[in-house]
Structures are given as C-alpha cells and as structure tokens.
Amino acid sequence: MSAFGDKQDRVSWAETFPDGPAASSVPSGLAGGTVFAFDQPKGTEPILLATPPGAHGVVLFADGFANISERELGGSLLYNQRVEPGDLLVGNNWRDGVTHAVEWDATHQAIAMFVESDTVESACRTLDLDYGGTAFDDRYLVRDQLLEELARALGRELAEGFAHGALYAEQLLLTAAVQLVRGYSPSRRTRRLPNRGGLTGAMVRRVEELVRSRLGEELRLRDLAGAAGLSEYHFCRAFRHATGLAPFEFVARLRVEEAKRRLRETDAGVLEIAIDVGYRSASHFSQLFRRQVGLTPTAYRRASS
Numbered sequence: 001m002s003a004f005g006d007k008q009d010r011v012s013w014a015e016t017f018p019d020g021p022a023a024s025s026v027p028s029g030l031a032g033g034t035v036f037a038f039d040q041p042k043g044t045e046p047i048l049l050a051t052p053p054g055a056h057g058v059v060l061f062a063d064g065f066a067n068i069s070e071r072e073l074g075g076s077l078l079y080n081q082r083v084e085p086g087d088l089l090v091g092n093n094w095r096d097g098v099t100h101a102v103e104w105d106a107t108h109q110a111i112a113m114f115v116e117s118d119t120v121e122s123a124c125r126t127l128d129l130d131y132g133g134t135a136f137d138d139r140y141l142v143r144d145q146l147l148e149e150l151a152r153a154l155g156r157e158l159a160e161g162f163a164h165g166a167l168y169a170e171q172l173l174l175t176a177a178v179q180l181v182r183g184y185s186p187s188r189r190t191r192r193l194p195n196r197g198g199l200t201g202a203m204v205r206r207v208e209e210l211v212r213s214r215l216g217e218e219l220r221l222r223d224l225a226g227a228a229g230l231s232e233y234h235f236c237r238a239f240r241h242a243t244g245l246a247p248f249e250f251v252a253r254l255r256v257e258e259a260k261r262r263l264r265e266t267d268a269g270v271l272e273i274a275i276d277v278g279y280r281s282a283s284h285f286s287q288l289f290r291r292q293v294g295l296t297p298t299a300y301r302r303a304s305s
Contacts, residue, residue: 032173046103060151064108092136123177168248
C-alpha cells in the first residue's frame with residue numbers, strides 16, 4: 001500500500017486541479033513515489049480537494065507569486081498568505097476523507113512530490129525508528145533547501161522524460177524520505193545518522209557484475225542495494241563512500257565505458273548503441289557521453305579509428 005493510495009488515487013487527486021497536472025510520473029512506472037508538475041491558472045473560486053489517505057507529500061511553489069488560502073471544509077484555516085518561489089507545503093499526517101477548500105488569485109507553477117510509505121519506512125529503519133510509531137509534523141509554507149532542490153531536480157527529470165533513468169529519480173525520492181524523517185519527526189531532529197561502515201570490495205564487485213550483466217535494462221535502486229545486501233539508503237551512503245560516486249553515476253560510467261568499446265570495435269549506429277547500453281534517447285546519450293569523454297560519440301569513433 002503506498003503512502004498515497006494506489007496510482008489511480010494519485011491521478012484523481014492531481015486531476016482535481018484546473019487543467020489537471022501539466023506532467024505526471026505515473027506513466028513512467030517510477031518506484032518510490034510520484035511526481036506531478038502543475039501550471040496553475042489564475043483562480044476564480046475555491047476548489048475542493050479531498051486529502052488522500054496517509055500521504056507523505058511535498059508541494060513546492062516553483063515559480064510565480066500568489067495569495068493562497070487553504071482550510072479544512074467546515075473546519076480550521078490552515079494558512080492564508082502570499083507564496084513565493086521556494087515556499088513549501090509538507091504534509092505527513094493527512095486524515096482520510098478530509099476535504100480542503102483551496103483558492104489562489106494569480107498564476108503560478110508547482111511541483112508535487114509524494115513519497116511511498118514503503119520508502120519512508122525504509123528511511124525509518126535506516127535511522128533505527130519504528131515507522132508505525134513515528135510521529136510526523138505537517139508544515140505549511142516553510143523553507144527547506146534540501147527538499148526544494150530535490151523537488152526541482154525531480155521536476156526537471158519529469159520534464160525530460162526521466163532521461164537520467166529511474167535509478168537517479170529513485171535516489172532523489174529516497175533522499176526526500178530521509179529528510180522527511182529527519183526534519184519532520186520530532187524524535188529525529190537532534191540525532192545524527194548512524195555510521196554503519198562502508199562497502200567491502202566484494203560488495204562493490206557484486207554490484208558491478210550486476211550492472212554489467214544488465215546494462216541495457218532499467219536498473220532500480222533496490223536491485224543494486226540487494227546485490228550488496230544492504231538497505232537502499234544505507235547502500236547509497238556506503239557506495240558513495242567506497243567509490244566516490246553515487247550509484248546512478250557509477251551505472252552511467254559503466255554504460256559509457258561499454259559504449260566506447262562498441263564505438264571502437266563495431267559499426268553499430270549511435271542510436272543502437274545508446275539503446276543497448278540503457279538509454280532511450282540518442283540525444284541524451286550523446287550529451288552524457290560528451291560530458292564524460294569530452295567528445296561526441298561520432299567524434300570519438302572517428303578519433304579512435
């Protein structure tokens with residue numbers, strides 16, 4: 001059970017807004033959470049928004065200025081003030097079936113990021129907390145630089161069709177889950193992350209073997225963490241410590257390494273090679289290749305001939 005009901009619940013929630021979401025991660029099958037982007041037109045009357053069951057959610061006001069108010073229908077006012085780019089709504093304890101009335105007076109853009117309960121539970125385990133017994137706070141119109149950066153990064157990925165791959169987006173969602181636990185659970189605010197050691201050389205080799213055997217597939221964070229026998233968040237921290245790279249960077253490096261070999265040793269086209277090493281877009285593959293190698297794939301092939 002996700003923190004935001006099933007995927008249809010999330011789509012229904014997003015479609016409550018005028019014109020619905022401008023973009024949604026639901027068709028991508030992204031694991032760990034859901035991301036929506038909204039281009040909100042100027043409001044004319046309040047919309048009624050049913051809060052989803054048990055959601056862990058962050059809404060970033062990404063661009064534009066507006067006066068916004070939100071209240072529980074027939075209940076208390078949650079906030080009524082001017083929002084600016086960078087303001088956040090953080091909701092962790094929405095009650096099932098509660099309807100909110102929301103209104104605004106100007107156009108603005110927003111990114112909504114919802115984190116699966118399983119992902120937040122994984123973050124709790126990493127921090128030695130019982131998810132079921134952990135209290136979370138709701139915050140209205142706060143600033144949190146990390147959550148803002150994560151939401152903007154996911155918004156860019158959404159706009160680009162997750163060009164960096166699901167692994168990158170899942171790392172962002174997992175980091176958001178840990179920040180929700182650390183920053184919005186009173187029991188964690190003053191505690192430090194435990195140091196549980198790094199990865200052994202054998203663990204890194206198992207991860208590398210898995211990646212090399214599945215270069216053309218959509219790798220998931222759970223796959224890599226499973227190869228090392230660690231929780232997903234502990235794996236991300238330990239892997240960077242051991243290799244100096246985030247898991248998605250490590251995967252990208254191995255993919256480019258294999259692409260270089262094929263460019264040197266075969267006559268396969270750039271698009272064919274891009275697909276074979278796990279990229280759906282030749283243009284994105286070329287950009288990544290040039291960033292790592294300093295040459296486009298075509299220029300590298302010519303220089304290597």
